Amino acid sequence: MASRPAPSDAAPAATPAPRAGRLIGVGVGPGDPALVTLQALETLRSADRVVAPVSAPDAPGRAESIVRQVAPERRVVRLAVEMRGPEGGYGPAAEQVLPWLDAGETVAFATLGDPSIYSTFPAFAAAVRARRPATTVEWLPGICAFQALAALTGTVLVDGTESLSLVTALDGPGHLEEVLARSGGAVVVYKGGRHLPAVAASLAARGRLAGAVAGELLGLPGQRLGPLAELADQPAAYLSTVLVPPARSGQPTPDAPEP
Numbered sequence: 634m635a636s637r638p639a640p641s642d643a644a645p646a647a648t649p650a651p652r653a654g655r656l657i658g659v660g661v662g663p664g665d666p667a668l669v670t671l672q673a674l675e676t677l678r679s680a681d682r683v684v685a686p687v688s689a690p691d692a693p694g695r696a697e698s699i700v701r702q703v704a705p706e707r708r709v710v711r712l713a714v715e716m717r718g719p720e721g722g723y724g725p726a727a728e729q730v731l732p733w734l735d736a737g738e739t740v741a742f743a744t745l746g747d748p749s750i751y752s753t754f755p756a757f758a759a760a761v762r763a764r765r766p767a768t769t770v771e772w773l774p775g776i777c778a779f780q781a782l783a784a785l786t787g788t789v790l791v792d793g794t795e796s797l798s799l800v801t802a803l804d805g806p807g808h809l810e811e812v813l814a815r816s817g818g819a820v821v822v823y824k825g826g827r828h829l830p831a832v833a834a835s836l837a838a839r840g841r842l843a844g845a846v847a848g849e850l851l852g853l854p855g856q857r858l859g860p861l862a863e864l865a866d867q868p869a870a871y872l873s874t875v876l877v878p879p880a881r882s883g884q885p886t887p888d889a890p891e892p
């Protein structure tokens with residue numbers, strides 16, 4: 634009869650506790666690789682891993698394409714994000730980076746523009762922290778699309794005590810119209826490419842079309858920019874931004890519709 638091995642006095646081998654990793658949201662600007670900051674570049678080069686969100690795993694995302702241009706030596710791991718479901722679809726992407734964070738690694742998450750402006754990074758970081766609360770989360774600023782468009786078109790967005798609103802027009806110009814009705818301040822419109830003609834019509838109705846500029850695919854193949862009045866004859870790409878300068882003295886007031 635087989636005898637059982639004698640119990641050992643030695644303590645069972647302990648599973649090593651996960652180490653706290655570091656997750657950095659790296660803003661890589663709107664498209665032009667020259668707009669990646671030195672700090673971002675340094676982090677992309679020194680991080681143990683570089684990851685970037687994609688909607689389809691077999692195609693590079695915008696942020697990944699920018700990283701490839703400034704740090705071609707780095708391998709970029711694609712994180713598939715479905716943008717729906719629990720945790721905004723970020724659960725599987727968060728699971729993907731846990732082994733690296735548990736090994737104490739630094740993971741750089743590349744995101745278009747700035748991580749604090751309509752970025753995928755906050756939701757991704759929240760999904761990671763829900764699983765590994767000890768993870769250190771940091772943010773590196775990036776140049777926003779609206780800043781790039783202001784520079785490319787020489788638009789003074791705000792001056793003195795003027796104010797600025799940032800709205801989205803994914804489902805139409807509703808948010809823009811609310812802002813126009815209550816203020817003559819500057820407005821930036823994001824996510825409004827599909828509704829560019831309606832955005833222009835709302836501005837014209839409030840006497841604010843003159844001076845408004847639009848930029849599509851800034852810093853990317855297919856870039857178009859210029860006066861909104863000239864570009865709004867048809868819908869534009871999702872990556873389109875509109876700048877509406879304040880109603881300044883000598884210019885039409887919010888209540889004076891343009892002819």
Ligand SMILES: C[S@@+](CC[C@H](N)C(=O)[O-])C[C@H]1O[C@@H](n2cnc3c(N)ncnc32)[C@H](O)[C@@H]1O
Binds near residue numbers: 751825
């Ligand atoms: C999900 S938000 C990302 C914003 C980005 N985090 C930022 O700081 O600018 C996407 C929107 O940003 C604007 N955008 C981002 N990149 C752009 C580009 N290269 N050209 C024009 N607009 C852009 C567009 O309005 C687009 O619909």
